[in-house]
Amino acid sequence: MPCTWQQVSHKCPRRGGTARNSAFVHKRCSGQPPSLLWSSARDRHDMSSPVSQTTWPAGCENTPLVAFLSVLIAVVNRRLESEQKQRATESADAVNAAFDFVVVGGGAAGCVLAERLTRDANTTVLLLERGGTQPDQTKVPAYITYMLMSNAVDNVVTLPESKNCNGVGCVLNTPKVLGGGSSLNAMMYVRASSVDYDSWANLTGDSSWAYDNVIPYFKRAERNLDPVIAKDSEYHSSAGPLSVSWQPYRHPAIPMVQEAMRNAGLASRLDVNAEGQLGETVVQTTTANGERWSTYRGYLEPELGRPNLRVVTYATATRILFDDEGDRAEGSPPRALGVEYRDAAGEIRVATANKEVIVSAGGIHSPQVLLLSGLGPAEELQELNIPVVADLPGVGKNLQDHPLVDGVEYECVPPLCDVDWASRLQDLDDYGANRKGPLSAAGMTQLAAFIRTDLDPPPPEGAPLKQPDLQMGFLNTVEDGNGTRCLAFDTWRYNRIKVLPAVLRPRSRGTVRLNATDPHGQPLVTIGYFTDADDYDLNVAVKGLQLGRRLESTLKQYGLVLSKNPAPAQHCSHLDPDSVAHLKCLARTACFSMWHWSCTCRMGREDDDDAVVNPRLLVRKVRGLRVVDASVMPNVTSGNTNAPTIMIAERASDLIRQDHGIPIV
Numbered sequence: 046m047p048c049t050w051q052q053v054s055h056k057c058p059r060r061g062g063t064a065r066n067s068a069f070v071h072k073r074c075s076g077q078p079p080s081l082l083w084s085s086a087r088d089r090h091d092m093s094s095p096v097s098q099t100t101w102p103a104g105c106e107n108t109p110l111v112a113f114l115s116v117l118i119a120v121v122n123r124r125l126e127s128e129q130k131q132r133a134t135e136s137a138d139a140v141n142a143a144f145d146f147v148v149v150g151g152g153a154a155g156c157v158l159a160e161r162l163t164r165d166a167n168t169t170v171l172l173l174e175r176g177g178t179q180p181d182q183t184k185v186p187a188y189i190t191y192m193l194m195s196n197a198v199d200n201v202v203t204l205p206e207s208k209n210c211n212g213v214g215c216v217l218n219t220p221k222v223l224g225g226g227s228s229l230n231a232m233m234y235v236r237a238s239s240v241d242y243d244s245w246a247n248l249t250g251d252s253s254w255a256y257d258n259v260i261p262y263f264k265r266a267e268r269n270l271d272p273v274i275a276k277d278s279e280y281h282s283s284a285g286p287l288s289v290s291w292q293p294y295r296h297p298a299i300p301m302v303q304e305a306m307r308n309a310g311l312a313s314r315l316d317v318n319a320e321g322q323l324g325e326t327v328v329q330t331t332t333a334n335g336e337r338w339s340t341y342r343g344y345l346e347p348e349l350g351r352p353n354l355r356v357v358t359y360a361t362a363t364r365i366l367f368d369d370e371g372d373r374a375e376g377s378p379p380r381a382l383g384v385e386y387r388d389a390a391g392e393i394r395v396a397t398a399n400k401e402v403i404v405s406a407g408g409i410h411s412p413q414v415l416l417l418s419g420l421g422p423a424e425e426l427q428e429l430n431i432p433v434v435a436d437l438p439g440v441g442k443n444l445q446d447h448p449l450v451d452g453v454e455y456e457c458v459p460p461l462c463d464v465d466w467a468s469r470l471q472d473l474d475d476y477g478a479n480r481k482g483p484l485s486a487a488g489m490t491q492l493a494a495f496i497r498t499d500l501d502p503p504p505p506e507g508a509p510l511k512q513p514d515l516q517m518g519f520l521n522t523v524e525d526g527n528g529t530r531c532l533a534f535d536t537w538r539y540n541r542i543k544v545l546p547a548v549l550r551p552r553s554r555g556t557v558r559l560n561a562t563d564p565h566g567q568p569l570v571t572i573g574y575f576t577d578a579d580d581y582d583l584n585v586a587v588k589g590l591q592l593g594r595r596l597e598s599t600l601k602q603y604g605l606v607l608s609k610n611p612a613p614a615q616h617c618s619h620l621d622p623d624s625v626a627h628l629k630c631l632a633r634t635a636c637f638s639m640w641h642w643s644c645t646c647r648m649g650r651e652d653d654d655d656a657v658v659n660p661r662l663l664v665r666k667v668r669g670l671r672v673v674d675a676s677v678m679p680n681v682t683s684g685n686t687n688a689p690t691i692m693i694a695e696r697a698s699d700l701i702r703q704d705h706g707i708p709i710v
């Protein structure tokens with residue numbers, strides 16, 4: 046039976062612990078934002094606090110790690126809840142106001158836009174974010190999996206499909222916090238293949254999306270802290286707001302797995318964000334000195350004091366408002382006038398946009414906001430009695446994501462993998478003192494390989510092989526030896542190393558629609574993994590799983606043992622583990638999202654009926670409205686999507702400034 050951690054009272058402890066603990070406790074009890082929790086872990090009894098609805102397997106009850114995590118998550122939740130209450134009180138005094146731009150969604154893209162546009166002191170911006178401010182705890186790289194259990198996340202469960210996620214629906218951890226995915230993600234800094242952007246240029250008929258033309262925007266964002274990489278000025282820069290660095294800690298198993306991948310035939314690559322991408326690598330991350338670097342932290346937070354920038358948290362956009370037909374010249378398309386939103390107190394408010402509304406609510410929620418506003422497939426909207434502002438059949442279609450497949454695991458024993466609490470306490474001290482040690486990294490997620498399988502048709506004659514269709518990812522977990530796992534993943538200390546292939550150029554597509562019974566609730570998502578007609582995606586996943594197993598021949602000499610029947614494989618144990626049928630079964634049952642949902646408001650040519658935005662990211666058939674986030678990608682990039690989304694926002698800020706004659710400073 047799962048045990049639920051109940052609410053327990055918070056008590057301010059007596060002074061008199063160690064100096065550091067006292068300082069921490071004093072800070073927390075004096076009502077200031079809580080410090081990071083590494084220094085408080087030594088005194089767990091003093092950290093009792095409300096814990097909301099976190100369930101753990103029965104075998105995990107009362108373990109020190111679970112007690113620690115419960116408190117950690119509770120502190121984050123309590124901070125978010127108290128911020129929400131404060132906003133709710135403030136909003137009683139708030140007035141409806143007018144701005145030049147209203148940006149919906151303060152995520153990876155929204156924070157970039159808000160900062161870039163308000164560089165001009167005469168331009169005013171309102172940023173509406175449905176979640177709260179990025180909690181300090183998210184800055185600790187290894188806490189990533191725990192933060193996904195906090196209120197900074199809104200889990201969307203996709204509709205059950207027989208071909209994926211064991212037929213019960215996949216969980217999409219959609220961010221609900223300033224910085225969005227950049228505040229919660231695994232921080233991998235991957236721009237993907239030049240071929241991706243050249244094909245965007247081709248599909249949109251706009252050469253400004255070609256790779257050579259988007260490199261300056263990647264560079265404008267980047268502050269690369271590695272002097273050798275930064276020196277490669279063709280591709281890199283050290284002057285932007287987004288810190289990029291190597292994580293200070295590498296688990297000793299990382300070089301072993303790298304060696305195994307090389308022995309399996311992969312090339313080695315130092316920098317996947319330069320001339321080429323293929324090969325095995327340790328990737329750089331959006332971090333600086335052992336801490337996460339989100340777009341909130343890099344772009345927005347330092348500029349919160351600008352008088353022309355207003356950021357409202359716990360503000361959920363409910364629809365975009367358009368002018369009345371009678372108020373516009375005949376034949377003139379509808380014009381976006383502003384945004385209706387629900388504030389922290391639950392009041393409905395209206396913000397006016399004199400120049401533009403910009404939707405940056407991410408791959409799942411941007412289509413939801415458009416559909417709620419009457420922009421989408423006319424028939425779908427009419428069924429829900431939503432007045433059609435513009436018939437845009439492509440809204441919510443073309444959903445793409447990279448499915449990851451679980452099921453290949455290596456068991457790792459001490460001294461290579463120590464998972465005891467005493468070691469963790471040492472880690473807390475190391476991190477607290479100098480931002481070093483296991484907490485300064487997100488486990489083995491920094492390790493990756495980008496591969497072009499032989500399933501992919503060869504490129505046109507003479508063209509170099511550049512674009513991968515398979516990514517090998519790595520995650521970790523802890524098992525107690527009796528099969529009990531407290532968490533699906535743990536990136537702090539671990540004794541299971543998961544090798545996770547991801548289908549990088551999926552042919553399967555999904556959809557996002559409104560929920561007829563509650564259009565403002567979670568949208569209905571069909572993720573579509575492994576539904577392509579010719580099973581190309583499934584076959585790529587199988588190639589990846591086979592490669593994952595081939596690593597065994599090298600890894601066993603280091604004592605890393607391929608697990609016989611790891612927990613994720615339980616649904617396939619009726620099949621011969623060496624068979625392709627078994628691997629296909631794994632893909633269909635043990636797959637999950639790599640968190641790269643995108644392409645649901647895709648850009649395309651002006652005359653492309655299924656395109657939602659044009660190459661300048663303006664929504665077709667209306668005026669004064671843009672979408673700027675991962676949803677505008679025509680096709681998902683062949684790699685992780687944070688850096689590409691930030692590039693899109695950087696470029697969009699120039700397009701917007703050009704269109705409105707705002708100086709680019």
Ligand SMILES: Cc1cc2nc3c(=O)[nH]c(=O)nc-3n(C[C@H](O)[C@H](O)[C@H](O)COP(=O)(O)OP(=O)(O)OC[C@H]3O[C@@H](n4cnc5c(N)ncnc54)[C@H](O)[C@@H]3O)c2cc1C
Pocket residue numbers: 149150151152153154155173174175176193218219220221222223224225226227229230231232233234235360361362363405406407408410411414639640641642674675676685686687688690
């Ligand atoms: C757990 C996780 C791990 C990942 N790992 C990596 C990685 O290692 N490397 C990488 O490159 N990418 C990674 N990604 C993906 C990457 O973070 C995303 O592609 C990127 O953040 C997308 O940016 P976005 O601006 O499109 O959306 P988001 O960053 O999701 O921002 C959307 C924002 O809009 C807000 N919002 C939604 N609806 C409304 C509304 N109605 N009103 C107001 N606000 C609203 C949300 O709260 C959110 O803050 C990961 C993502 C996650 C979640």
